[in-house]
Amino acid sequence: MRSILVLNPKGGCGKSTIATNIAGYFASEGKRVSLADCDPQQSSADWLSVRPESAAEIKPAPVKAGKIDVPRRTEILIIDTPAALHGKKLANYAKISQTIVMPLMPSPIDIRAAEHFIEELFSLRKLINRKIKVATVANRVREDTIAAAKLEEYLDKIKLPSGHKLPFITMLRATQNYIKASERGLSVFEFAPAKTTYDREQ
Numbered sequence: 001m002r003s004i005l006v007l008n009p010k011g012g013c014g015k016s017t018i019a020t021n022i023a024g025y026f027a028s029e030g031k032r033v034s035l036a037d038c039d040p041q042q043s044s045a046d047w048l049s050v051r052p053e054s055a056a057e058i059k060p061a062p063v064k065a066g067k068i069d070v071p072r073r074t075e076i077l078i079i080d081t082p083a084a085l086h087g088k089k090l091a092n093y094a095k096i097s098q099t100i101v102m103p104l105m106p107s108p109i110d111i112r113a114a115e116h117f118i119e120e121l122f123s124l125r126k127l128i129n130r131k132i133k134v135a136t137v138a139n140r141v142r143e144d145t146i147a148a149a150k151l152e153e154y155l156d157k158i159k160l161p162s163g164h165k166l167p168f169i170t171m172l173r174a175t176q177n178y179i180k181a182s183e184r185g186l187s188v189f190e191f192a193p194a195k196t197t198y199d200r201e202q
């Protein structure tokens, strides 16, 4: 089983959006996907509850007292997390994951906050899987603004404690497509194909 942890200490940066879209992607590719929502706000769980029966199945993975009850035969587990997840609780989820995807909003303040968070993550190295892969996704990028250009510049400068660059996977534009798909319990891989071509590429 592969576990993907979607993480960022800030609220509203796109964790639930990215978690549900990754889940929708793998499910539509025919994988057995489960989605764990560790956030009391339950955005991913709500998304799953309105997901139509016609869409590829995604199973809920119930979370009780910080423990995830993973449905049998799950191939891909997506873990959505609350804001302000730190210390032991953070290590608890990171321990069972191979990959961390960190949504980032394109603002210097948010990027600095993410840097501190990555330092914290590396300070937990003894508690978590040493081979864990961490990468960022810039989210809600308005491509017509200076912010997008600045963002690439900033991300380029960020270094991990190991001295390596902070891996940066992609930028996702700000678009209503995420909001409209989400209202229907879908990902952009399953919604309005003609309108979402660019988003699916990103």
Ligand SMILES: Nc1ncnc2c1ncn2[C@@H]1O[C@H](COP(=O)(O)OP(=O)(O)O)[C@@H](O)[C@H]1O
Pocket: 010, 011, 012, 013, 014, 015, 016, 017, 018, 043, 139, 140, 141, 172, 173, 174, 175, 176, 178, 179, 182
């Ligand atoms: N790329 C995007 N374009 C437009 N709206 C977005 C995008 N990503 C997230 N949103 C919206 O921003 C809000 C916060 O996103 P959400 O995924 O709930 O963040 P988090 O889970 O980190 O709190 C939601 O209303 C969501 O629909």
Ligand SMILES: [Mg+2]
Pocket: 015, 016, 017, 039, 041, 043, 044, 080, 081
């Ligand atoms: Mg959320």
